Amino acid sequence: MLYRAYQTSADLLSPSRLAAQYLGSSLWQQNSQRSAARRIAAAMEVYSRMRLTHTRPAYGIQSVTVDGEEVAVHEEVALVAPFGTLLHFRKNTSAVHPPVLLAAPLSGHFATLLRETVRTLLRDHDVYLTDWHNARDVPLWHGGFGLDDYTLQLIKFLEAVGPGVHMVAVCQPCVAALAATALMAEDDNPSTPRSLTLMAGPVDCRINPTAVNKLANERPIGWFERNLISRVPWPHAGMMRRVYPGFLQLTAFMSMNPERHKQQFQKLFEYLVEGEIEKAATIRDFYDEYLAVNDLPAEFYLETVERVFQTYDLPRGALTVGERKVNPAAIRRTALLTVEGERDDICAVGQTVAAQDLCTGVRPYLKTHHLQAGVGHYGVFSGSKWNAQIYPRVREAIHTAAEVH
Incomplete structure (x- = not known):
């Protein structure tokens, strides 16, 4: 209704x-x-x-500067799955750069929110991106898509990129990215990321809980399902699919600071x-x-709220993917960089760096943390400080890990 x-x-x-x-x-x-x-x-x-619109905007990345030279960029499809496409931003250059999978949030917005992140990474890397589909456009016969499915899809995307890949996860997918890396490391998968960068992600929401964290804990998961989940109406391709509508997510975001949007x-x-x-x-x-909104599969939204924000499965050592228990200690050869923003009111300081303590198998010289002063959540992956201060740390972590291997 x-x-x-x-x-x-x-x-x-x-x-x-x-x-x-x-x-x-x-x-x-x-x-x-x-x-x-x-x-x-x-x-x-x-x-x-x-x-509101419900169609993914264009990335519009036509060219990028590489070593002082402007080179063309071609957006190509590397792999298509029902709920997401692996995009490859191929550059017209003979330079060999480390391949990077940028794991985008599956949230009320499209992955184009990371357009600037992609553009910056392209300077020194061969960039792939998880371009998640609007759930209201996915026919019902494709089944559900939960947190486990997201994690397993990341593994498939990493395998499609191949050995030598590095992964950068922004915000929400940090938990799934860490889980995928742990499972792949345990299996000695040749496509296990050489480095894992976790940026402003809710690894352990028990630390410095924000208003977002507190809101997720004010009510039982049944309340979220009864009040926030709807079925996609006709005539959309995903008619009758249960989703968390993107317009609800956007409303929640805008209600946090309505005066600012009015002023804009x-x-x-x-x-x-x-x-x-x-x-x-x-x-x-x-x-x-x-204002371009993306509907989330109901399973993914509800499982994320419950397992990440309410029961804290990953930091408690209780996270599973299917029948398998996730063991971050299995990660040994993947370099780990965590990044946080000093003024982040969505994912507070301490929640992402918690991954450092979980990954006990990673040697200290392969672990790095960067706390960026003066930025909020979006400033971690976009804006002047991302480009001038955070990105150099990300680039260094990736290139150092590539050389070590």
Whole structure:
């Protein structure tokens, strides 16, 4: 009922938003210098953009600078699975760079949220990315997709990249990335990551619990299932699939700081009226990405809430994948880098570095931790400090591990 009500509302508002988009565009073309027309056009554009979309935006990475030279980048499909695609950002260069699998969160947003992370890694690495599909577009006959399935899919993606791969996990997938690495190490899998970088991930949420952690523990898992899980309505390909709708995830995110979003849309209106096109474009581009939502499979969402945020299976030594118990101590030859942001209010300081204590089989010289001052959650993998201060540490960890092997 919840998803159907949302869909009906979106369908009813769609004609007015399209009309506003058309009217605003016409006014810009015909009366770009008249203040009254500019205000109306700006208002029409802001209104037309205050909407959710459900299609993955383009990555738009056409080229990257490698050793001072601009080289073309081609986005290729390396492997397709029902719930995700392994993307390869192939560069037109003869330079040989370490292969890196970037594990993106399966959350209310698409993996394009890591666009800047990909672009930066491409300078010195051969980059692959987990491009998770919108669950509402996955037909019901493909079955469910839970936390175990995510972990096993990571293993398949790593095997597709092949021996010598390195893995970088951002936020939510840190638990699954650590579990996948442990299982592969225990099996002596030749595609076991040579290095594992965990960035702002909830390895042990018992440490410095944030508002997000506390919210997950305020109610039993049954409450989440009854109140937050809906079935995908007709006419989507995943009709009748149980999902945690992306619009609910986005609502939760925006409710944490509603005044900031209100101010940003106000600024967008003012910049458009004043002709500050570049400033307006910055806000417009951000919200085009931010308002593109991705539905999560219900199994994955509920299992993550319960096993990661409520029962803390990994740090308690109780995490299993299928019938197998995950043993982080089995990791011996994989270098480990953990990264945290000083001001992270989603994954607090101490929650990610906890992986260092779990991986007792990794020798001290293969372990590194970086605490970045002055950044919040998103600043760990995007923005100026990511590029100038965090990325050099990530690059060093990967290249050092590649040389050791």
